[in-house]
Amino acid sequence: MKVAYVYIAPDIRGGVERFIIETEKRLRSFGCQVKLFCNRFNPSNAFRELVQMDKEVVPHRLDLFGRFRMYYSMKAIRAATLKANEWKPDIIMLGAGFLWTKYILRGVDAPAVSRVHVPVPVEHGPVNRIYRWLTSLESIERESLKYKPIICNSEFTKRMILRLEPNADVRVLYSGVDTEFFKPTWEDKGYIYLNGRFQRYKNQLLAIRALRDSKYSLILSGYARRDSPDDTKYYGEILRETRGVSNIRIVENPLMEEIRALYQAASVVLVTSVGDPISPLVCLEAMACGKPVLG
Incomplete structure (x- = not known):
């Protein structure tokens, strides 16, 4: 066919x-x-x-x-x-x-x-x-x-x-994830994880402002689109607000294997999107890796 x-x-x-x-x-x-x-x-x-x-x-x-x-x-x-x-x-x-x-x-x-x-x-x-x-x-x-x-x-x-x-x-017809790829390893390295494209409606700045200089570690990963002025401007704001902040790390343009590993070792996964229409795959992927989701 x-x-x-x-x-x-x-x-x-x-x-x-x-x-x-x-x-x-x-x-x-x-x-x-x-x-x-x-x-x-x-x-x-x-x-x-x-x-x-x-x-x-x-x-x-x-x-x-x-x-x-x-x-x-x-x-x-x-x-x-x-x-x-x-x-x-x-x-x-x-x-x-x-x-x-x-x-x-x-x-x-x-x-x-x-x-x-x-x-x-x-x-x-x-x-x-x-x-x-x-x-x-x-x-x-x-x-x-x-x-x-x-x-x-x-x-x-x-x-x-x-x-x-x-x-x-x-x-x-609901979206799904590959549970042969996204699966739990039951690691917990004590950080909070947020994965998503660096776009304003993904609202990563909410997590950054809430957690910077706190006792919690935050890892952000996502795709930084360079051909969109709006996305480039927003990503620039993220970089400025995390510059010199010791408890926040950014992983830009990760491979799927990196994203999976970050899910598997997180304590909790955040979803900060404002009205995300896709029924975020992040939720399904995180749960497939055995991680709780807050959003």
Whole structure:
């Protein structure tokens, strides 16, 4: 069976990218041939497993001077999906763009399933409503919500979708972790561990300000994205606030083996995200390693 997985830019070392890796690994174990189709891929930023994965990059503009991201993302995903359709897959998995399936799948022969990783905004301001009308996003989204089924990652995401379309056919498929990889060793080296991309909504500064100069050791690990001004600014704040603080250590861009070892030797794992929509994999990974989670 040939499975095409479509996603915009799987190169930022987050939960979605980890889901793609696990999906490819599980499908391959069943004898499936999996190929990734995307619009951008920077191997220097991406997980090792995604670098090695069979893929085709379909370059496309993703915004216009930092604006109109939804419109250009919709067109980019369609371009990748059309290229995936040329591969003659048995099924296409859309990892993004569920709100635009009416447009994305026009003229696509292969059956497709759309999986939603993040909830969508329900309220739009006056300027955004005009933009959505001019680009036809409003009507495309209204029709796309009738696509059946819509698969999402949590009950929270399901409720958000049903606020947009009460009659939508939404089904929950929870994320999972590899318990052969993440497993307990029952070590405890006495530190608190926080793992996550260095982005403002991950809220690492909360843990830093609460624990610096305390009697507790804190280890932060995560991916510092250099091509995002917002992320770069936030990571700079983290570095400034931890400079010279003896009880806080930062592990930048760790390998999965390093992350596992840090889970296994921690006393407790923190989740400080503000409204994380992914049902954080950190919670599942920490518990698989036998560690309590606070968040």
